[in-house]
Amino acid sequence: MTLASTARGRDRLRIAIQKNGRLGEPARALLASAGLAWCESRDKLFCHGESLPVDLLLVRDDDIPGLIADGVCDLGIVGRNVLLEQAGEREEARRPASSREWRALGFGGCRLSLAVPEAWDWQGTAQLAGKRIATTYPNQLRAWLRAQDVQADVVVLSGSVEIAPRLGQADLICDLVSSGATLAANQLKPVVDILYSEAVLAGPVQPIGDARAELADLLLRRIDGVLRIRDSKLLLFHTARDALERVMQLLPDAEPPTMCVVDGSETLALQALCHGAMTWQRLEDLKRAGARGLMVLPVERMLA
Numbered sequence: 451m452t453l454a455s456t457a458r459g460r461d462r463l464r465i466a467i468q469k470n471g472r473l474g475e476p477a478r479a480l481l482a483s484a485g486l487a488w489c490e491s492r493d494k495l496f497c498h499g500e501s502l503p504v505d506l507l508l509v510r511d512d513d514i515p516g517l518i519a520d521g522v523c524d525l526g527i528v529g530r531n532v533l534l535e536q537a538g539e540r541e542e543a544r545r546p547a548s549s550r551e552w553r554a555l556g557f558g559g560c561r562l563s564l565a566v567p568e569a570w571d572w573q574g575t576a577q578l579a580g581k582r583i584a585t586t587y588p589n590q591l592r593a594w595l596r597a598q599d600v601q602a603d604v605v606v607l608s609g610s611v612e613i614a615p616r617l618g619q620a621d622l623i624c625d626l627v628s629s630g631a632t633l634a635a636n637q638l639k640p641v642v643d644i645l646y647s648e649a650v651l652a653g654p655v656q657p658i659g660d661a662r663a664e665l666a667d668l669l670l671r672r673i674d675g676v677l678r679i680r681d682s683k684l685l686l687f688h689t690a691r692d693a694l695e696r697v698m699q700l701l702p703d704a705e706p707p708t709m710c711v712v713d714g715s716e717t718l719a720l721q722a723l724c725h726g727a728m729t730w731q732r733l734e735d736l737k738r739a740g741a742r743g744l745m746v747l748p749v750e751r752m753l754a
């Protein structure tokens with residue numbers, strides 16, 4: 451096996467994921483839920499797929515769009531922020547897009563935000579004119595500034611953006627924010643979000659054209675199945691026929707339930723797949739509305 455082999459002549463699918471960092475573990479967990487299992491190589495760069503001919507390449511997140519563009523990998527799991535930044539870079543260089551988002555995966559959520567020193571009295575984007583903004587996301591920031599019709603200086607840094615205002619390198623920053631704790635620790639406050647990001651499955655712009663297309667399709671269907679039931683639960687309960695409407699009003703996130711009649715005709719037994727969180731509060735509300743014998747069961751797999 452040689453990692454230098456590109457798409458041509460490869461019959462196994464190759465997926466790039468982050469080796470460490472925030473997305474590495476959840477990406478593996480997602481792929482494992484989709485039925486993939488691997489044998490890890492000693493250098494921990496390459497994992498040979500054992501259950502399906504799908505291998506993993508463990509890399510830095512920033513390398514993933516490029517690996518797809520070069521055909522070294524077929525798919526990748528990466529933050530939308532990274533994918534769009536590299537797409538922006540290609541656009542600036544007038545090179546055609548080479549990878550795109552295939553699916554949003556629902557983890558690694560964060561925002562690319564502008565953050566200003568806490569003492570600033572923020573009044574709106576016009577205030578940015580002539581200011582220096584430090585970022586590691588220059589392409590997205592420039593595109594956003596153009597769309598706002600604001601002229602500001604983009605100061606490109608390779609890391610530790612949040613200390614740039616204190617070091618006098620910039621007036622404000624444009625960086626990823628999730629809880630906001632890092633900003634607060636640096637006496638900064640977020641004022642505008644320019645992108646909502648999460649982990650995405652990235653793939654080539656052109657459909658995969660050979661035997662690997664079937665594998666990619668299979669994987670995609672399984673991932674869709676995993677995503678669909680991620681927060682889903684199977685709810686079992688009984689209810690009197692005349693309370694049914696009241697109970698179902700409390701389950702707007704449920705698929706049409708399966709029902710059968712018990713005890714002659716007045717009591718119904720139901721099972722419903724519910725997509726939202728099934729909290730104690732919800733169960734108590736359902737009970738008050740007339741549901742009895744409520745049982746919440748985990749859903750492990752689903753194939754539509």
Ligand code: ATP
Nearest residue numbers: 468471472473510511512529558559560626627628
């Ligand atoms: P690598 O060593 O692979 O280059 P990294 O340090 O660039 O890792 P991480 O900090 O692990 O990257 O972040 C990976 C991705 O996690 C980000 O690109 C982003 O999509 C997402 N993410 C979620 N929340 C945050 C956050 N608060 N700060 C940074 N990234 C976040």
Ligand code: ZN
Nearest residue numbers: 510511512513
């Ligand atoms: Zn990185």
